[in-house]
Amino acid sequence: MHFFKFQRPQAILNQTIHQYQQKIRTTQAAKVARFYAGHWSFNDTQTRKTHTLEITPNLLVQIDHKPLSGKVISLTEHELVFLDHYGYQLKITCEDQRPVSIYDEAEDMDYPIK
Template identity: 90%
Template sequence: MRFFKFQKPQAILNRTIHQYQQKVRTTQASKVATFYAGHWSFNDNQTRKKHTLEITPNLLVQIDHKPLSGQVISLTENELVFLDHYGYQLKITCENQRPVSIYDEAEDMDYLIE
């Protein structure tokens, strides 16, 4: 004979609330990710070169068509922070649901997004 362990109603409610909160957070993150997704460009005034920045809807980052190794460590409506495999941060600032600037910690430089 098998005995089934019944969960307390409070445990079931807590699990349901937690699952709902995770779904809401995932949906909000997907919405915010769309603010950053797209093809952008910026100028490096020191080298006088124009660069491209591509951010996919699932937040993969490419510069000049080369994927950056690393991961997004923070995402808000105002800022996306990408940590590269060397440990440097790339901070992309967003205003009015559009990226407006990039801060490259490795170069200690700010770039305006066009």
């Protein structure tokens, strides 16, 4: 004789709510990621060089066409925080659904985005 394990109605409801909330968060993150996605440039006043910044819709980050190793650790409508493999943060500030500046923790420098 086999006994079937039935979940209580409250457990099923909690699981359904959790799955729905995850879907909402994923959908919202995808919408916010679009604010940052694109090709951008910024000037380094110390070296007098113009650099390119590319952010893909799935939040992969490249500078000067070189992928950065690391991961996005925070994403809001106002800021994307990328943690590189050295442990430094790259903070990209967004206003009016467009990136406006980059803060490079390793260099302790802010760069306006063009």
